[in-house]
Amino acid sequence: MNKKPLILVTNDDGIFAPGIRCLVEVVQELGDIVVVAPELPQSGQSNALTLTVPLFLKESNQFEGIESYKCSGTPVDCVKLAKDHVTKGRKIDLVVSGVNHGSNASINIVYSGTVSAAMEGSLDGIPSIGFSYLDFSHEADMEHLKPYLKKIIQQVLEKGMGSTRLLNVNLPKTDHIKGIKVCRQAKARWIEKYDVRESPFGKTYFWLTGEFVNEDKGEDTDLWALQNDYISIVPSQHDLTHHTAMDEIQFFED
Amino acid sequence: MNKKPLILVTNDDGIFAPGIRCLVEVVQELGDIVVVAPELPQSGQSNALTLTVPLFLKESNQFEGIESYKCSGTPVDCVKLAKDHVTKGRKIDLVVSGVNHGSNASINIVYSGTVSAAMEGSLDGIPSIGFSYLDFSHEADMEHLKPYLKKIIQQVLEKGMGSTRLLNVNLPKTDHIKGIKVCRQAKARWIEKYDVRESPFGKTYFWLTGEFVNEDKGEDTDLWALQNDYISIVPSQHDLTHHTAMDEIQFFED
Numbered sequence: 001m002n003k004k005p006l007i008l009v010t011n012d013d014g015i016f017a018p019g020i021r022c023l024v025e026v027v028q029e030l031g032d033i034v035v036v037a038p039e040l041p042q043s044g045q046s047n048a049l050t051l052t053v054p055l056f057l058k059e060s061n062q063f064e065g066i067e068s069y070k071c072s073g074t075p076v077d078c079v080k081l082a083k084d085h086v087t088k089g090r091k092i093d094l095v096v097s098g099v100n101h102g103s104n105a106s107i108n109i110v111y112s113g114t115v116s117a118a119m120e121g122s123l124d125g126i127p128s129i130g131f132s133y134l135d136f137s138h139e140a141d142m143e144h145l146k147p148y149l150k151k152i153i154q155q156v157l158e159k160g161m162g163s164t165r166l167l168n169v170n171l172p173k174t175d176h177i178k179g180i181k182v183c184r185q186a187k188a189r190w191i192e193k194y195d196v197r198e199s200p201f202g203k204t205y206f207w208l209t210g211e212f213v214n215e216d217k218g219e220d221t222d223l224w225a226l227q228n229d230y231i232s233i234v235p236s237q238h239d240l241t242h243h244t245a246m247d248e249i250q251f252f253e254d
Numbered sequence: 255m256n257k258k259p260l261i262l263v264t265n266d267d268g269i270f271a272p273g274i275r276c277l278v279e280v281v282q283e284l285g286d287i288v289v290v291a292p293e294l295p296q297s298g299q300s301n302a303l304t305l306t307v308p309l310f311l312k313e314s315n316q317f318e319g320i321e322s323y324k325c326s327g328t329p330v331d332c333v334k335l336a337k338d339h340v341t342k343g344r345k346i347d348l349v350v351s352g353v354n355h356g357s358n359a360s361i362n363i364v365y366s367g368t369v370s371a372a373m374e375g376s377l378d379g380i381p382s383i384g385f386s387y388l389d390f391s392h393e394a395d396m397e398h399l400k401p402y403l404k405k406i407i408q409q410v411l412e413k414g415m416g417s418t419r420l421l422n423v424n425l426p427k428t429d430h431i432k433g434i435k436v437c438r439q440a441k442a443r444w445i446e447k448y449d450v451r452e453s454p455f456g457k458t459y460f461w462l463t464g465e466f467v468n469e470d471k472g473e474d475t476d477l478w479a480l481q482n483d484y485i486s487i488v489p490s491q492h493d494l495t496h497h498t499a500m501d502e503i504q505f506f507e508d
Contacts, residue, residue, distance in 0.1 A: 044305045047364045049298035054451070054459040074302075080446045081460060093256045107377065110301045110370075110492055111330075118393075122359065123443050153406050155506060162502025169492070180506050184495040189377050197308070200481075205308040208337060225444060233506050235499035238364050240422070241438040245489035248416025252487050 005031035005093035005157055008082050008121065012042045012075045012100060012113030013138075015062050019099035022142040024063050027096060030157065035068035036055035036082040043102070045074045045113035047120070054129060058079055064078065075117035083124060095121030098131035099145065101138055101158065105170045105222040105232060106186040106214070115168050117241045119238055122165035127156055130166075134173040134226060145171055148180070148231055172226045181230040186221035188214040188237070259285035259347035259411060262336050262375065262508040266329045266367030267392075270297045271317050272352035278317050278384065280403045281350060284411065287315070290336040292329060296355070299328045299367035301374070322498040329371035337378060346500060349375030350407065351387030353399065355392055358487060359424045359471055359476040360440040360468070369422050373492055381410055383420075388480060393397035394503035399425055402434070402485055418489035426480045435484040440475035442468040 007027050011020040015037035027033055039058075050073040060068040069086060071078045079095060100114040109115050114130045120156035121128035130147060133142060152169060161167060168185075171177070190210040197205055214223050265274040267498050269291035281287055293312075302365060304327040314322040325332045333349060339482050354368040369382045375382035385403060387396060406423060415421055422439075425431070444464040451459055468477050475487035 044303035045299035048300045048302040049365050051298045054461050056459050084446045084448050109494055111303055159505055162499045164496040164499035182500055182503055182506055185493050192338045194338050205310050207308050235496040235503055236494040237496040239439050240363055240490040242418040242489040242491040245416040245418035246436055249436055249489055251413055252436055
């Protein structure tokens with residue numbers, strides 16, 4: 001019984017993005033690979049589901065010799081379709097999502113399609129990892145990231161990930177990565193600033209822009225690690241309960 | 255200084271849904287009200303952001319005498335636009351989202367546009383509440399829910415919500431509500447089952463359906479409360495760190 005692990009690869013930038021090609025190249029020696037990724041970019045889609053229209057799934061020849069599909073839906077749709085339909089009952093051993101073009105550290109995790117796709121795997125107990133690189137450019141060279149991606153994935157396959165099933169991994173934009181830090185999610189937020197314009201037909205419209213504010217001075221956070229040229233790994237989960245507040249709001253029961 | 259609180263009302267079923275009308279009717283005596291809600295239904299949109307196309311925002315006369323806007327985007331877009339643009343610098347004191355037509359208890363929270371809209375308020379420290387009713391029908395009578403909604407909102411305005419800034423409130427489908435329970439999020443999951451069909455043009459397409467499985471026997475959960483005819487209030491937050499796993503995965507730093 002030395003069967004290869006089944007590794008599902010997905011992302012949120014779409015099947016044609018360079019980041020998913022980087023990830024496929026890293027994992028292809030590590031197991032049996034199946035790719036199910038969005039046909040079109042799905043940045044900022046969080047855990048969104050496609051409910052009001054049906055999904056389409058087409059075979060793709062994007063990655064030579066690797067079973068690949070492109071999906072009309074969101075990153076989470078891709079993982080759900082993979083679990084129920086594509087893998088035909090064979091258990092997925094690992095979900096890897098990314099490499100995202102841009103940060104998913106700190107509060108960005110709640111908007112991230114990349115990490116949400118990985119979370120969708122983790123909900124079924126599948127070890128799942130979201131990878132993001134702090135460079136938005138689709139021209140960015142990711143070659144130097146590959147040894148780190150491979151090391152992290154191999155460690156997960158060999159040693160697991162403790163009692164979590166979800167890792168949020170961000171990689172700093174530097175040629176001199178100092179190492180890896182296990183971190184907590186930094187407390188930070190976006191102050192939104194909408195760019196307001198008028199269409200040629202007189203309608204007002206809005207583009208979302210914003211300013212990122214880090215309010216967390218801790219040196220154990222993902223933002224600290226990234227600012228200091230470390231890769232950040234935040235073990236993550238989907239229980240949103242604010243456990244310490246439960247006692248404080250007992251007055252609602254009166 | 256006995257100024258009325260500014261209350262933002264939003265939802266994910268869209269500005270024409272009966273649930274948001276119920277909520278507006280409850281809060282209109284409790285403060286100055288502004289409504290910013292999606293023009294079209296946005297169920298299952300989670301924390302999704304509109305990034306690749308601009309947003310449109312139009313005044314709406316949906317609620318007589320109440321400043322209201324309909325937005326082309328997601329629930330989170332609505333709250334961001336309200337914070338940055340609609341309220342013109344006046345601080346929002348409370349965000350209420352819903353009443354959603356359908357449950358957002360347990361794992362449903364991660365897909366919920368209703369709760370994500372409330373979370374978006376909480377990220378700026380604004381007390382925020384998502385309300386959901388366990389009846390999908392848009393014909394459902396919500397009149398008997400109003401005293402409970404009003405009581406919860408009044409308590410938040412008077413007593414706050416402890417150290418959390420986000421409440422996930424679900425209301426059971428019963429005419430005999432027994433009371434209110436402060437709960438934790440139950441551990442449950444969806445087993446997805448896609449309905450596979452063929453279009454008239456020979457293309458395969460998929461509709462998401464699924465089976466909800468409660469794996470949590472605890473009597474302190476939202477699912478337990480709802481099954482026993484109580485309203486569930488889960489104090490919630492956006493730190494996804496799996497804190498207890500941090501020590502277990504230190505091997506990544508070697």
